[in-house]
Amino acid sequence: MDKYNDFYNYINSAVEKFKSLEASPVRIISHLDADGIAAASILAKALIREDIKFSISIVKQISKQKLKEFSHExxxxxxxxxxxxxxxxxxxxxxxxxxxxxxxGKSAFV
Structure with missing residues (x-):
């Protein structure tokens, strides 16, 4: 299987996992650059289409302290x-x- 099929299958499995979850608001945390803002926007548009509530934070960098704050939400x-x-x-x-x-862009994990 080539890398594009692997990527496609990986994304499909992530989508199926997301669809199987109990409906609840989603938290989006993204990077403060063009790629991060675009990625958060695309994800937000998809969630709007599915009528799923969400909240977005755009951050310059992610620190252990910031992660700790987000994890308590x-x-x-x-x-x-x-x-x-x-x-x-x-x-x-x-x-x-x-x-x-x-x-x-470096990796994708679910």
């Missing part, structure tokens, strides 16, 4: 767009019992 589903792949360990430790989607 009352959301069950988080999307990190254009950031997060360099903070996997911290995210895994701080966001236990939450559904996390990391969509980053």
């Amino acid at each position: 009352n959301y069950k589903i988080y999307f990190f767009t254009d950031l997060g792949s360099n903070s996997l360990t911290e995210i895994e430790n701080l966001f236990k019992n939450k559904e996390i989607f990391i969509l980053d």
